[in-house]
Amino acid sequence: MSTLVGVGAAYRRLARYSGRRRPPAQAVDRTSPLVVTVVRPEADEVVSLRLARPEGEPLPSWRPGAHLDLTLPSGLVRQYSLCGDPGDLSHYRVAVRRIGEASGEVHTLKPGTKVNVRGPRNAFPFVAAESYVFIAGGIGITPILPMVRAADTRGAGWRLVYTGRSRESMPFVEELSDLPDDRVWLRPDTEYGIPASGAELLEGVPDGASVYCCGPTPMITGVRVDLELTGARAVYFERFSTPPIVGGRPYTVVLRRSGHTLAVPADRSTLDVVREVLPDVAFSCRQGFCGTCAVATPDGGSVRICVDRGPAVLEL
Template sequence: MTAPQYPARLDGSGRRDRLMSTLVAVGAAYRRLAEFSGRRRPPVRAVDRRLPLVVDAVRREAAGVVSLRLSRPDGAALPGWRPGAHVDLTLPSGAVRQYSLCGEPEDRSYYRIAVRRIGLASAEVHALTAGTRVTVRGPRNAFPFVAAPAYHFVAGGIGITPILPMVHRAAAVGACWRLVYTGRDRASMPFLDELSALSPDRVWIRPDSEFGIPASGEELLAEKSASAAVYCCGPMPMINGVRVDLAGISTAVHFERFSPPPVVAGEPFRVLLRRSGRTLDVPADRSTLDVVREVLPNVPYSCRQGFCGTCAVPTPDGGRVRICVDRGPAVLEL
């Protein structure tokens, strides 16, 4: 093959650009080689990341809270994970929900999750019994536990689940740490015995029932050392209190919430469901997912926070819209 000729250079001299001709010839040879090798390359196979597991045990951890111990049916080791990780649990009904892993990362013979009964999906989890087969995907980590000079942990209610492995890891490596754990009352707060066995002087159990009112951000941050990274998980009022009282303080702050983020300063807009032929008005204070589910109740979703991608809907231009968090006019393939 003869390399293309370039009769004029950028300076208009009309002389052949030998360097460019050489580069074009090399590029053409590389493309021919790639096409040849590509014909011999085996097809790429999709990786099935689903894990078929079995419920080993169900244990009551607090009022309205049970923990599930999940393992492989053949007893083989599970994929490793780090504190803060979660799995997507597919329930017998087909619903998919995310739950934090709250066991021991070093022990790969099982996963442990804990679930408070607050809705239909969690009620389905509570109905599971030992021997039930389930499927999970993961683990994945959207709340990573990173190295820091010291740690200040804040957990509210079931928000203790991602925090618990972090506390265990901090204690195991000899790090300086403190945990403030709050909830409605002691009966509703899981894993109290497990935490008290770690280091009672570093754990402050602060039930609302014993103080009359929920804890303020200032209380939750009591005795935090100046160098401590803050890890916080729980209901939004608790998280907001911590964030307000940490404003302006130079410290690493990490949050995870179990509820969808509120819509702040939103504007109303419309979305077109192309296949259904519907046009929906989305109010300023609601998500697209909320409005779509009123007409299409089976549309899939999971975390409602934009992490998992379950609710990402294709658009005619090849894009995808996460209808739980993305806001604005759109045409959706629904």
């Protein structure tokens, strides 16, 4: 090892005088123009899209848990989990429930519509383990579905608990029918009377299992609270809505360019208050990972106004 260190040091000294410099790193643009090839109803108020390159070339690879930044024809940008087969790079598949302006636009798209996507990116990585329990709520099945397939292919122990308001509202139920019945538990609220508690969703979790959970915030909260009652090794989760603000304090932000000074209450985000005076300010995921809401500060830094809380001067 000491010989290798000496050789490395000598090489660096020679490189210093060689007149050669490492070229600057080039930014990689991972934005791709794609076309909608298939639009398919998957459940009440849920459609799936197949997205492919116009000339049919293979798409960049991805792993379970990855998502795309989808730029719609209107210019709105939203994140959607990939829910197809990572081994089939002829197209990407996403599924979208109609709940707002952007998702409503997705539901109007037709085959042949051109869109731009950025990614894939992964903020919900699937980590190797001996056994898994997957918990999905409604449209939260989208990142979970490729994980289930991957665990099954690897021969790992796994179990899927899939809940939703009703069987008709739960996408990909038919697609799950080719998996072993004893490993998949469908639990629609309408068939059980009430939404499931965290303890119910976690019932029978094997010791040392990794728990992957995606769905509404109350469901995720219940799972996280009741996890200590099990012998699970860890829980990994992804929300589809803004996390609640707990224990916040009021503060003030200054919008330097527009001249506004805004009071942000303890239970609201900077983004919420800024949009009352600047409704066109950009945002997307509302959870801080996509970076769309980052706003520059006079000192050269930036603030993610959807999640970063505290007094600030913003270049808005």
